[in-house]
Amino acid sequence: MSQASASIADEALELLRATHERINNMRVLFNAIIKDLKHGESHDIEELANLGGFLGYDWANYVDCEIEKMQAALDTAEVAK
Template sequence: MSQTTASITDDALDLLRATHERINHMRVLFNSIIKDMKHGKSRDIEELANLVSFLGYDWANYVDCEVEKMQKALDAAEVAK
């Protein structure tokens, strides 16, 4: 089933909204690392940094897959014109 350019645009906007939310989550995690360092405890820095790293890698992979999928749908929609 071929997607219309309008539905592809909706998918792209949804991806941008979700990316904004994910970036805010990562910002909170980075702030947690800074607070942990400032208070001299530094007990959770490694775990928090690993979590940020995982989330960044995971989201980048997801976005790459979604962009590829949208590009294929756009190419198919262009051919169908």
């Protein structure tokens, strides 16, 4: 594996690790919404749901940008062969 390919693979693994962490954060957020619905007075549900929507949108946008960056790097590495 070339150095460029290894670097891209490392970036991809880091993105997967970060994505795993964000998904776990979303799980905790949705559990908080469920608990507030069941046991709370439901004061925070709308704010928690809005936060979840924002985080999902923001992370999807970030991942899209990273995919484009990695694809461009792969394309460049392929041309350099």
